[in-house]
Amino acid sequence: MNETTTPTESTATDQSTTEELTLEAVYEQLETLTGRVEELEAEVERKDERIEELEAELTEYKRFAGSEFADVRGRITDVEEQAEELETTLQETPTATTTVDAEENGSQTTTTETPLERICTLPEHVADRELTTNQERARFIARDVRDYAEKAPAGLVLDSQTIKKVLTASEGSNPHTQTVARVMDFLAKLGKDEVEQTKRRGKKLVVVDEEAADRYHDRCDRDIEQAPVGGVMS
Known part of the structure; x- marks a missing residue:
């Protein structure tokens, strides 16, 4: 005698199969998503890891670039110093200037005008044209050296600081x-004999003769608009 399946049993079987298929599909999708994650x-x-590599490369580049910049700057400074040294070497012997001391005895006396005193007399536009940057700085210091220096028995003292x-x-x-x-x-x-460069306790100093300092200041005030006679640096 053949067994027969009722409609209810058939429906339950189909539903179970469908649920199994659906669950399997969900598992497959889950595995796919897990793999993608x-x-x-x-x-x-x-x-x-690549970002870390790039950051390391950037740090190394900055270090290298900083080193290269410092090296280039040093070379430029060396060239400037060589140019200024050459210009100083080519300076001529200071010329003699005759002045009259009318108040004392009316006799003529001969004094030597140093290049430093001479450049202190330059008007600003002439100094800008004729002097190097560091020569202009030296001129700036000399013209009002009494305002910056310490007074000592040897003269007016300036240190590097x-x-x-x-x-x-x-x-x-x-x-x-x-x-x-x-x-x-x-x-x-x-400054020639009027300015001495020396060291004291390891510190580099310049010592300016007091009378010379007065002349530097007086000449720049009196001759501010008067162009110098003869070579500026001679």
């Missing part, structure tokens, strides 16, 4: 250490 996580990890402060106040930026050294060199070279 794992791929995305791996991709994010690779990008994080004082000159740096004066130039910073004048120009609005800190001068390089080598710039300060060059200005001190020019004060000594252009």
Whole structure:
């Protein structure tokens, strides 16, 4: 005798099969999504590693660029110093100037006008045209040296820190250490016997004769609009 399936039993079987198929599809989709998430996580990890590499490269580049910039700046400074040194070397022997001391005895006396005193007499537009940057700085210091220097038995004393402060106040930026050294060199070279460069307790100093300092200041006030006679740096 054959068994027969009732409509109710058939419907239940079909429903069970459908649910199994649906659940299987859900599992497949879940596995697919899980795999995709794992791929995305791996991709994010690779990008994080690449970002770290790029950051390391950027840091190294900044370090290298900073080193290169400092090297280039140093070379420029060296060239400027060589040019200024050559210009100083080519200076001629200071000329003699005759003055009359009418108040004492009316006799003529001969004094030597140093290049530093001469450039203190220059009008600003002439100084801008004739002098190098560090020579102008030396001129600026010399013209009012009494305002910056400390008075000592040897004369008016300026150290490198004082000159740096004066130039910073004048120009609005800190001068390089080598710039300060060059200005001190020019004060000594252009001032001849009136300015001495020395060291005390490891500090570099320039000592300016007091009478010379007065002349630098007086000449710049009196001759501010008068062009000098003869060579500026001779």
